[in-house]
Amino acid sequence: MEKVKSIGDARAASGSNKVSTRDVSVFYGEKQALFDVSVDIPANQVTAFIGPSGCGKSTFLRCINRMNDTIPVARMTGAITLDDIDIYDPRIDVVELRARVGMVFQKPNPFPKSIFENVAYGPKIHGMTRNKSELEALVASSLKRAGLWNEVKDRLHEPGTGLSGGQQQRLCIARAIATRPEVVLMDEPCSALDPIATAIVEELIDELRSNYTIIIVTHSMQQAARVSQKTAFFHLGKLIEHGRTEDIFSNPREKQTEDYITGKIG
Numbered sequence: 169m170e171k172v173k174s175i176g177d178a179r180a181a182s183g184s185n186k187v188s189t190r191d192v193s194v195f196y197g198e199k200q201a202l203f204d205v206s207v208d209i210p211a212n213q214v215t216a217f218i219g220p221s222g223c224g225k226s227t228f229l230r231c232i233n234r235m236n237d238t239i240p241v242a243r244m245t246g247a248i249t250l251d252d253i254d255i256y257d258p259r260i261d262v263v264e265l266r267a268r269v270g271m272v273f274q275k276p277n278p279f280p281k282s283i284f285e286n287v288a289y290g291p292k293i294h295g296m297t298r299n300k301s302e303l304e305a306l307v308a309s310s311l312k313r314a315g316l317w318n319e320v321k322d323r324l325h326e327p328g329t330g331l332s333g334g335q336q337q338r339l340c341i342a343r344a345i346a347t348r349p350e351v352v353l354m355d356e357p358c359s360a361l362d363p364i365a366t367a368i369v370e371e372l373i374d375e376l377r378s379n380y381t382i383i384i385v386t387h388s389m390q391q392a393a394r395v396s397q398k399t400a401f402f403h404l405g406k407l408i409e410h411g412r413t414e415d416i417f418s419n420p421r422e423k424q425t426e427d428y429i430t431g432k433i434g
């Protein structure tokens with residue numbers, strides 16, 4: 169039996185699924201971009217989505233916090249649940265959903281505001297703190313968890329855009345976790361970062377998984393192998409296979425997966 173190291177691992181070992189999708193298809197106008205994707209995303213683990221450019225990874229990721237709602241031509245069929253709640257139910261408050269399912273984008277995109285305000289914004293609009301000192305404490309703890317606190321604690325009121333790329337991405341992670349989401353979606357979060365900043369963010373992802381369920385899109389198979397416990401391989405809008413990362417990389421069931429991970433397609 170696997171050794172259980174933390175509460176997160178214990179929950180993961182108990183096998184609970186945080187997000188489940190059934191037969192999810194997405195159309196952009198007439199064009200179908202995703203075909204009947206059904207997958208279970210376990211709680212407190214990192215799941216990596218891999219596959220060639222244009223295979224639908226970002227499209228699928230955006231379904232999970234209804235970001236595709238903001239694209240007028242996009243239409244989804246199928247079902248997605250978060251803790252067994254149908255997130256496409258008309259009664260769902262999308263703003264609240266996106267607080268529970270946070271997102272970090274490919275390019276660091278801090279608001280044109282101070283470092284402090286970047287992190288305080290979400291908790292403020294969701295009324296999460298009762299007073300200034302509670303808000304300050306939440307901002308500080310989010311920056312600490314994102315591994316950025318020591319670098320910014322003396323310059324909280326300087327613009328977020330004045331940070332380095334790697335620092336900006338950690339600021340965006342702090343902003344995403346400040347609303348205490350349960351799931352964090354990351355779309356190629358390291359593609360604009362150098363190897364040192366990438367290593368810091370990867371370490372952070374590993375730490376975060378004890379409290380959050382993380383889904384990361386990556387073009388780097390090395391990154392998927394380093395940070396994830398589960399991997400899903402997509403090709404031409406279809407989920408080809410998914411399972412334990414070590415199995416996908418060492419012993420894929422499907423020829424297409426093998427061709428991709430050995431560099432024959434991509």
Ligand SMILES: Nc1ncnc2c1ncn2[C@@H]1O[C@H](COP(=O)(O)OP(=O)(O)OP(=O)(O)O)[C@@H](O)[C@H]1O
Nearest residue numbers: 196201219220221222223224225226227228239241
């Ligand atoms: N807003 C949009 N309008 C129309 N078509 C779109 C839109 N966004 C994506 N598509 C199409 O849907 C398909 C899947 O795109 P998606 O961005 O999800 O792929 P991806 O796997 O994230 O690719 P990459 O690795 O290059 O980021 C592509 O054919 C793409 O052209």
Ligand SMILES: [Mg+2]
Nearest residue numbers: 225226227355
């Ligand atoms: Mg993409």
